[in-house]
Amino acid sequence: MSSMGKLKKLTKSISRIQGLYLKELRVLMKDIFAMLIIFALPIFLVLFLGGVFGGGGLGDDDAGGGLASMLGGGLEIPIIGLIDDDNSEGFPNVDLSKVFVNKCSQYEETGEVEIIESNNQTELEILLGKGVISAYIIIPEMFEYNLSIHFPAILFVVIDILELTKLQASQGIIDIIIEDFREENKFTGVFNYEITQANIPETGRQLFSGAPLFFPMVIFAIASLTGAQLIVSDIPKDRMALTPANKFEIIFSKLISLQTAMTLLIIILLILSYFLGLQIRGSVFDFFWILFLCALLGVIYGLFMSSVAREPLEALQLFIFVFIFQIISVLFVQNELILSLLPLSNANYLIVSISLRGQSPLSEPIYYLIQYGECIILFLAAYLFYKRRKVLL
Amino acid sequence: MSIDIRSLKERRKRIFSLIRKELDTLLKDKISMFILFIIPICIITLIGLGEFSLMGGSADLYIIDYDDSEKSQEFIDMFKFNTTTDVFVKVKEDFNMNATEFEEYAKEKLPTVEIVAYIILIENFSENLENNKSTELPIYIDYIDFFAAFTAQASILDATVHYQMINQQFESDVFYFPIMKPQETINILQIAAPFLTTIMIFACLNLITTQCIVGDKPLKRLLTTPTFRFEVIIAKIGAYLILALFQIVLILLFLEFGFGIQYRCLFIELFLILLIFALNSIVIGVFFSSISSTRLQSSQLFLFFFIMMLLITQIVRIPAIVNFLPLEQATAAFIDLAYRGKSLFEVWPNILNLSIVSLFFFVINISYFQYIKKEFV
Numbered sequence: 001m002s003s004m005g006k007l008k009k010l011t012k013s014i015s016r017i018q019g020l021y022l023k024e025l026r027v028l029m030k031d032i033f034a035m036l037i038i039f040a041l042p043i044f045l046v047l048f049l050g051g052v053f054g055g056g057g058l059g060d061d062d063a064g065g066g067l068a069s070m071l072g073g074g075l076e077i078p079i080i081g082l083i084d085d086d087n088s089e090g091f092p093n094v095d096l097s098k099v100f101v102n103k104c105s106q107y108e109e110t111g112e113v114e115i116i117e118s119n120n121q122t123e124l125e126i127l128l129g130k131g132v133i134s135a136y137i138i139i140p141e142m143f144e145y146n147l148s149i150h151f152p153a154i155l156f157v158v159i160d161i162l163e164l165t166k167l168q169a170s171q172g173i174i175d176i177i178i179e180d181f182r183e184e185n186k187f188t189g190v191f192n193y194e195i196t197q198a199n200i201p202e203t204g205r206q207l208f209s210g211a212p213l214f215f216p217m218v219i220f221a222i223a224s225l226t227g228a229q230l231i232v233s234d235i236p237k238d239r240m241a242l243t244p245a246n247k248f249e250i251i252f253s254k255l256i257s258l259q260t261a262m263t264l265l266i267i268i269l270l271i272l273s274y275f276l277g278l279q280i281r282g283s284v285f286d287f288f289w290i291l292f293l294c295a296l297l298g299v300i301y302g303l304f305m306s307s308v309a310r311e312p313l314e315a316l317q318l319f320i321f322v323f324i325f326q327i328i329s330v331l332f333v334q335n336e337l338i339l340s341l342l343p344l345s346n347a348n349y350l351i352v353s354i355s356l357r358g359q360s361p362l363s364e365p366i367y368y369l370i371q372y373g374e375c376i377i378l379f380l381a382a383y384l385f386y387k388r389r390k391v392l393l
Numbered sequence: 394m395s396i397d398i399r400s401l402k403e404r405r406k407r408i409f410s411l412i413r414k415e416l417d418t419l420l421k422d423k424i425s426m427f428i429l430f431i432i433p434i435c436i437i438t439l440i441g442l443g444e445f446s447l448m449g450g451s452a453d454l455y456i457i458d459y460d461d462s463e464k465s466q467e468f469i470d471m472f473k474f475n476t477t478t479d480v481f482v483k484v485k486e487d488f489n490m491n492a493t494e495f496e497e498y499a500k501e502k503l504p505t506v507e508i509v510a511y512i513i514l515i516e517n518f519s520e521n522l523e524n525n526k527s528t529e530l531p532i533y534i535d536y537i538d539f540f541a542a543f544t545a546q547a548s549i550l551d552a553t554v555h556y557q558m559i560n561q562q563f564e565s566d567v568f569y570f571p572i573m574k575p576q577e578t579i580n581i582l583q584i585a586a587p588f589l590t591t592i593m594i595f596a597c598l599n600l601i602t603t604q605c606i607v608g609d610k611p612l613k614r615l616l617t618t619p620t621f622r623f624e625v626i627i628a629k630i631g632a633y634l635i636l637a638l639f640q641i642v643l644i645l646l647f648l649e650f651g652f653g654i655q656y657r658c659l660f661i662e663l664f665l666i667l668l669i670f671a672l673n674s675i676v677i678g679v680f681f682s683s684i685s686s687t688r689l690q691s692s693q694l695f696l697f698f699f700i701m702m703l704l705i706t707q708i709v710r711i712p713a714i715v716n717f718l719p720l721e722q723a724t725a726a727f728i729d730l731a732y733r734g735k736s737l738f739e740v741w742p743n744i745l746n747l748s749i750v751s752l753f754f755f756v757i758n759i760s761y762f763q764y765i766k767k768e769f770v
Contacts, residue, residue, distance in 0.1 A: 031687060031689065031690065033685070033686070033690050034687065034689050034690045034693055037690070037693040037694060037696075037697050038693065040697065041696065041697050041700060041701075044697075044701060045700070045701075045704065048701075048704055048705070048709050049704075049708070049709070076710055077712075128574060129574075129733060129734075130733060130735065131728070131729060131733055137569075146565075147565045147567070148565075150526065150563060150564050150565050151563050151565065152557075152563055152564070152565070152566040152567070152568060153565075153566070153567050154567075154568060154569060154570070155567065155568070155569040156569070156572075157569040157570075157571045157572065158571070158572045158573075158574055159571050159572070159573055159574065160574055161573045161574065161575070161584075162575070162584075162728050162732050162733070163725075163728060164584070165707075165710060171571065174569070178567055178568070178569070181567060182566065182567050186565075187565040187566050187567055188527060188564075188565075188566065189527065189564050189565070189566030189568075190522070190526065190527055190528070190553075190557050190562050190563065190564045190566070191527075191528065191530040191553050191557075192527060192528065192529045192530060193530050193532055193549075193553075194529055194530065194531045194532065195532045195533075195534060195546070196531070196532070196533045196534070197534060197536045197542075198503050198504075198533045198534060198535050198536065199503065199504050199535050199536060199537050200536045200537070206708075206709075209539070210708055214700075214704065214708075217700065218700060221696050221700065222693075222696065225689075225692055225693060225696055226689065226693070229688060229689045229692075233687075233688060233689065281504060309424075311422075312604070312608060312688045313422070313424075313425070313601075313604045313608055313688075314422075314424045316600060316603075316604060316688070316692050317424045317425060317427070317428045317600070317601070318424070319692075320428060320432075320596060320597065320600045321427075321428060321432055324432065324436070324592075324593070324596050324597075325432075325435070325436065327703075328436050328439065328440065328589070329439070332439075332440045332581065332585060333439060333440070352537060352538070353506070356537050357504045357505060357506070357537055358504055359505060
C-alpha cells in the first residue's frame with residue numbers, strides 16, 4: 001500500500017475513533033443517575049475531609065492535638081477512669097493530685113473526655129475489659145512529694161488496644177491533659193521538649209492527611225468500576241462489527257471517553273480541595289498527573305476485566321476482587337514488591353513524595369515507569385481478549 | 394384444610410422453590426463462588442503471613458550540636474548506642490559543616506524521606522543542665538508520615554529518659570509509660586480481624602446482591618406466574634443468606650485454625666452476630682438493586698455507600714452518623730464477643746441497631762418492589 005493510502009486509512013481511522021468517542025461519551029453522560037453517583041462520591045469525600053460536615057480527626061484549629069488526633073481520634077470522646085491514690089505532702093498550699101483531678105474535670109466540662117472517678121482499680125479493670133472505658137489513670141502515692149523534691153512523677157496509665165480509634169483518642173487526650181498540667185505548674189523536667197510538628201499545613205489538615213489514601217481510592221474505584229461494564233454490558237457493540245470500525249478503535253474510544261469523564265472529575269476534586277484549604281508542597285500539575293495516571297490505570301484495569309468477563313456480574317466480581325485486594329494490601333501489607341505493582345499503592349506513594357513532600361517528579365522515575373508499563377501491557381491484554389471474543393449477531 | 398392454610402403452604406413452597414432456583418444460579422457462577430469463598434482466604438493469608446509494624450521501622454535523626462561540650466556529646470552517644478529503638482543519627486561532622494550550616498541543611502531535608510526529625514542542642518546545653526538542672530530541647534518532627542513521626546517521637550523520649558537515668562539527673566516532671574491491655578502478644582491479624590471480617594462480608598455480599606434484581610433478566614417472565622413480588626425478594630434474600638452462612642463459617646474457622654485467632658465467646662454467638670450483619674449487607678444490596686435501572690447504577694451505589702462507610706468509620710467519625718453504620722456496629726460487636734468475652738445478650742444494642750436497619754431496608758425493599766418499581770409490569 002502506498003504511503004498516501006496508509007495516510008488516508010489512518011485519517012479515516014482517527015475520524016472513526018472521534019465518532020465512537022463522542023458516542024461513548026454521550027452514552028456515559030446519558031445515564032444521569034450513574035453520573036450523579038460518579039460525581040457525588042468525590043465531592044462528598046472532599047467535603048467530609050474538608051470538615052464541612054463537622055467531622056474529622058484533625059481540624060484546622062487542632063494544632064496541638066498530637067499524633068493521636070491526627071490519626072483520627074479527634075471526635076471520639078474517650079471515657080477514662082481516674083484514681084487518686086496520692087496522700088503525700090510536698091507543697092504547703094496546694095494538693096497537686098487534686099489539681100490534676102481538677103484538670104481532668106476541666107477537660108470533661110469542655111466535652112473532650114468523660115471521666116469516671118473511682119478508688120478501686122479492680123473496678124476500673126473490669127470496666128476496661130468490658131470496653132466501657134478505654135483507659136484509666138492512677139495518680140500514685142508520692143506523686144506530690146516526688147514533684148516537690150525535683151523528681152519526676154510517673155503516672156500509672158493503662159490503655160485498651162482492642163479498638164484503635166478509641167486508643168488514639170484516649171492517648172491523645174491523656175497527652176494533652178498531662179502537657180497542660182506540666183506547663184501550668186512549670187514541671188518541665190530535665191528536657192523541656194519544644195516539639196514542632198513540621199510540614200503540616202495551616203489549613204486543610206485533614207484533606208492533607210486523607211488525600212494520599214482516599215483520592216486514589218475513589219478515583220481508581222470509579223474508573224475501574226465504570227470501565228468494567230464498558231465492554232461486557234455494551235450489547236450494541238456487536239453490531240459495530242458490521243461497520244468499518246475495528247475492535248482496536250472501539251476499545252480505544254471507550255478508553256478515552258471514560259478517561260475524559262475521569263479528568264473532569266479530577267479537576268472538580270482539585271478545585272474543591274483548593275477551596276477547602278488543601279495546601280501541597282508540590283505543583284498542582286504533578287498532583288493532577290498522579291491522579292490522572294491513577295484514573296487511567298483504573299479505566300484500563302476496568303476494560304481488561306470487562307474484556308475477560310463473559311457476564312456483567314463477572315466483571316463486577318472481578319472488580320471487587322481487585323479493589324478489596326488493593327485496599328487491604330495498602331492498609332496492611334508492607335511487602336514493597338507487591339505494593340509497587342498496585343496502582344493504589346503507587347499513587348499513594350507518589351502523592352506523599354511528590355505532592356506532599358514536594359520532591360521532584362524525576363526523583364521517583366521507577367514508580368512512573370511501572371505505571372506506564374502497566375497501562376501498556378494491560379491495555380494490550382484487554383485488546384487481545386476483546387479481539388478474541390466472538391461477535392454474536 | 395382451610396384455604397388460608399393451603400395458600401400459606403403454597404406460598405412457602407413457592408418461596409423454597411425460588412430459593413433453590415436462586416441457589417442453582419449462584420452455584421453455577423464460578424466467579425461468585427470464587428469471590429465469596431476464595432477472596433477471604435487469600436486476604437486473611439496475605440495479612441496473616443505478612444509483616445506489619447505500627448512503629449515505622451527505624452528513625453533517621455540529625456542532632457545539631459551548638460554546645461560542643463562533653464555533655465552534649467554524651468547526649469548524642471545516648472542516641473547512637475544506648476537507645477532501645479532503631480535510630481540512625483547523623484551529626485555535623487558527618488557532613489563537614491558547622492552547626493548553623495547543618496541546621497539549614499536539616500531544615501531543607503526535613504520534608505524529604507532522608508530524615509524524620511532533627512534535634513537542636515542549644516549553645517548553653519551543658520551549662521543549663523549543670524546550673525538550672527533543666528534545658529530546652531527544640532525538636533522538629535516531620536508529620537507527613539505519621540508512623541515515622543510516632544517512631545521518632547518514641548525514640549527521642551526513650552533516649553532522653555535513658556540519659557537521665559544514667560546521669561542520675563532528674564527534675565520535676567510528669568510522664569507515663571502506657572501499659573497496653575490485653576497484654577498477651579497480639580499479632581496484626583488479631584487486631585485487624587474484626588474490621589477485616591466485617592468489611593469482607595459486607596463488600597462481597599453487598600456487591601453481589603446489588604445485581605440480584607437489576608441483573609435478573611428472567612425475573613420479568615417469572616412475575617407473569619402466580620408468584621408474588623415480595624416472595625421474590627424473600628427468596629433472593631434467603632438464597633444469599635444461605636451462601637453467607639457458609640462464607641462466615643469458612644472465615645471464622647480459617648481465622649481460628651489457620652492463624653490461631655482465639656475467640657473468648659461461643660462460636661455460635663460470633664456466627665450469629667455475623668449472620669445478622671450479613672443479612673444487613675444483603676438487604677441493603679437488594680435495595681440498591683431495586684432502585685437501580687442498570688447494573689452500573691447499582692454497583693456505583695454500592696461503591697458510594699462502601700467508600701462513605703469506610704471513610705466515616707475509619708477517619709471522619711461523625712458521632713451522629715458513625716453509630717448507625719452497620720460496619721461500625723458489627724465490628725464493635727465482634728470485638729465485644731470475640732475479644733472481651735461478652736455474651737450475645739450483652740451486645741444487644743448492636744444487634745438491635747443492625748436488626749432495625751435490616752428491617753427498615755427490608756420493608757422499603759418490599760414496598761418499593763411491590764408498589765413503585767413498574768419496569769416489570
